[in-house]
Amino acid sequence: MSPASRQPGERDPLLPKDVTTPQEEAAPDAGQQVYTPGASPAKADSSREAWLFLAACWVVEAFVFGFGLSFGVFQDYYSSHPPFAGANNIAAIGTTTTGILYMGTPLVIALCRRLPHAARWFTLAGLLVASLSLAASSMCVTVPQLIAVLGVPFGLAGCFAFCPCIIYIDQWFIKRKSLAMGIMFSAGGFGGVVFPPLLERMLRELGFASTMQIWAGVTCIATVPLAYYIKPRQIDTSDEHTGLLSMRCLGSRVFALYQLANLIQAAGYFLPAIYLPLYARVALNASDTQSVLALIVLNCATTIGCVAMGALADHWHPTTCGAVSALGATLSTALLWGFSSSLPALYTFCVAYGLFAGGWPSIWPEVMSEVARRAERAGHGYTDPLAVYSLLVLGRGIGNMVSGPLSDWLVHGAAAHGHSGIGYAGVFGPMIAFTSVTGLLSGMNLLWKYFGWL
Template identity: 50%
Template sequence: MPRGTNLNAMELETRNSPTGHVADGSCRIPTTSASTPEYGSPLAAPPRPEFSLPPADSGKDAWLFLAACWAVEALVWGFGFSFGVFQDYYTTHLPFKGTGNIAVVGTTTLGVMYMATPVVLILARFRPRWARWFTLGGLTSAAVVMALSSFSTTAGALVATQGVLFGLAGCVAYCPCILYIDEWFVRRKGMAYGITWSAAGFGGVVLPLLLETLLAQFGFQTALRAWACALFVLGVPISVYVKPRIPVPAATQVRNPLRNVRQSLLSRRFLLYQVANVVQATGYFLPAVYLPTYARSMFGASTLLAALTVLLVNVAATVGSVAMGWMSDKVPATTCLVVSGAGAAVATLVLWGLTSSLAGLYAFCVVYGLFAGCYTSIWPGIMRELASRSSGRQDEEGAEDAGGPQYTDPTLIFGWLCVGRGAGNVISGPLSDVLISGQPWAGGVVGGYGSGYGALIVYTGVSAVLGGSAYVWKRLGLL
């Protein structure tokens, strides 16, 4: 693996030792060597206490950890992406019927989870012993918040509980998964991230159906309390397996997380990736918001058939995330980005823009979900590239820094990419209002372009293309 990608896994990888143990200055795990008398010989010293690390990339412990991360992703992000079900209910039932700002709740939930990620990751780096308990504490807090939200009677209370507080609790629960994936998976890191992130798409399919049933039969108070109970009951067994592979005292620590913040934010390479990330996010979230309405208004689809558009996007995104995660382990991140961007752009500008039937719209949903929904699965490749480059960076006179390579923590790179995606999510709300205002091109051109959503379709396609712009920057020598 490139230097700087994963110090813990590289320095403590048990496979590199013939005895299954590793000698490393940070943890002093004993090993045998050619110069050391074998145990049992007359010259051998008494055996010293030893321990072996569970294997990375394989083995029961690694897969149980990955399964637990998948479950946390489904519970936290899957719920965040399911807010549309609550929005439909809140806007049509008392005590929230006729209340403005209901849509802000869902935007706030996702925005807080994205934006708080680097803060929680930095805290986890400063206090690694605390991080072990973040998942349990976060899921328990989320359960309490959902119970409190069931007593809400105003939109402001929903924003505070279901929006801000759940977003914070979910972020705290989720961050240890990102922190420890670098320890549990080395050669198959992209695949591990892809599998984990596929849970958001799965949750975005299953949870809306479950929550819609609860809301229809029992109302929002009982639905939220039932969800609170589920979070609490599932939180304990899940958190048992979200744990570091390397014992905390032995783990290589980042000497100054705040210095990593400065390095990440001011790097030209990172900024080029981040701009593409933000632009892609401003367009990515638009179809999921308007596809059901589009299906009803253009093709007279029933409520179920209209909702199927979003379900197809989420199912396809689940498959695409796993596939792109695997691909990011094999080819450069820029190649993955251009594949994702080109596929999403063709799907949007051709399949959606020119379609004149509901079947064509469904085809767009599948292709768009496959290519656009996998964008975040490319992040491990970006993290790997930026961390490896920074670890070998030299000063202006050509010599490495006296303190050693300027290592950039890849998990903090992930945190700042989350901030960019969160910013794109927030921007997409008011931007969509501008794009469909006055129904531009309505009746003047064919297919979706003449539906009144033409400008939105064009912007979504263009933003997908720009999301893969890193490929061009690399060709120009800027990456």
């Protein structure tokens, strides 16, 4: 066979078998990275495929986490409309959803690592189950039923839908990873801006059952087609069937201090988003529209805060970013919310709190790198940054789950009492104080860095 008649890459039959061609030497062995269609993966950071991936992740994040951030609308509705009015643990519905979204992350990411080819379909399956959960919740008439049918399944399904985004963004964005994650995390805040007025009007005009059925259809139509774009830039089969997350970072003091601050921040962070509409209506006699506007302003500021903090985290040390977030959250809660006597003052708090406290997750990429680098330097061996991320998300979920029952205790019977006291003087005073203290303590890593512990 002449060289001209052979296909590109075809082996010359006259070549001895023990002689290896350059093409064969460059070919991947079993267990090495196998790239998705084409001779080479699409370019990271700047390719069309990378930005389509990020856009799809953004929409999924908006519907999964944006629904959780809109729970304040449902909290206000459940507290004042039958058959849920007067029931206990209403806040646990929302905190169960968001808590499981966070706490399930380590397990789902480990599954994605163990089954890299199957993980490609996790987003699609999760979005379908989440839509079914929303539709099924329309038949619930008690709080425990809502927790079982909506809180738990939606949280798990959303976790399966979103975790592939976290794994694949590490492949699609390398040089500007913190910015990309900040953009992706901002989608939850955007959903929290757009969804509350829609849901509030639907609840008011259509009732609970019809609202949940319609929202299930909207979620399915808007997200399921985009699952096609949430795919890996490259598939690494070297971890298949064995790719569990390495948890060596658990023995690192650096990780322990970052995780402690993360838990404390989460314990107080979610409370304003849950109670602001109820607070505005009960304490400030706001209308339904004015009450929902507080949540919209908060989530809008959170969207901006995520992107801004992501950009800062690419240049600043994570302890500095954490201290900025903590200081802004503490001052805005203690002064603006604690002494607010009007809706404009409350809206000002929402802007400040969203900008500073809302950007916290955008610090995580740099925390991941810092913990991995310091853990290896301390002799803990290779530390998987994705394991660090999973544990940080788990910590945020634990803090969120704790905040549900705790907030119900702190604001026991607020709606039933109809107390008009504002800020610290009203029944919401203990919750405002708690949010202020947790915000302050979340910035303690800057102090530990000053003493040389970080």
